[in-house]
Amino acid sequence: MKLYEKYLQLKSNNKDKLYLFKSGVFYIFLEEDAEKASYILDLKLSKFGKDIIKCGFPSQSLYKFKNILDKNDIKYEIVDNSISKVQSNKDVVCEKVDLGKELDTSSNNSNKENKYEEKYKGVEDLIIYKQYVELIDYSLFILLKFPKMERYSLCEDIRKAIYDGLFDILYAYRVYDKSIKLNHLIDLDVKLKYIKTLIRVAYKKKYIRYKNLNVWFKKIYHIGNLLGGWISLCQKV
Helix, strand or coil, rough: HHHHHHHHHHHHHHHCCEEEECCCCEEEEEEHHHHHHHHHHHHHHECCCCEEEEEEEEEHHHHHHHHHHHHHHCHHHHHCCCCEEEECCCCCEEEECCCCCEHHHHCCCHHHHHHHHHHHHHHHHHHHHHHHHHHHHHHHHCCCCCHHHHCHHHHHHHHHHHHHHHHHHHHHCCCHHHHHHHHHHHHHHHHHHHHHHHHHHHHHHCCHHHHHHHHHHHHHHHHHHHHHHHHHHHCCC
């Protein structure tokens, strides 16, 4: 496949970048890039041919996913053999890019000018942030089912750990130092395991039903997957 051969060629030159290819009416990531992008962008993995892994999205969603990549400080390039249109809030940028050339969107002038402001405001666009807020909402709802005697013990421990985890996400998103960012992400990983342990205690004490346990764990599992991808990217930078 010419697309896959181009991917291998580009990765051999710079393995740290993600390469986003225009393929028909879709944009796709391949192989290792697809695995990383699926974590960050919450995209489903599928097959490209028989043995090649891919994930992607319709071309009309390009600007949405570009924003998420930019706000997560992901290094990437778009490879397109047609006219690519990127719609922003203020204007439309039209560029023609050959398949053999690379479009480095991280050098976009408007992104540079507004990087500080957008980086601070855009945390709500992160998939992991949205899922974590859902976890908080669900947790607060379930904690109401706990007996009053646990209000200032087990309930408070779960509540505090969950809120502390949100702080780790916000801080990791905001800080520029990669080592500090990584420390907060690892702290969040530990907190998620701690929260799961406390939930098991609540289940054994019959404060919650198995259905609640299962839903709670699924929410934490999805957050853990996204977190794992974020940690992996930080370690490789």
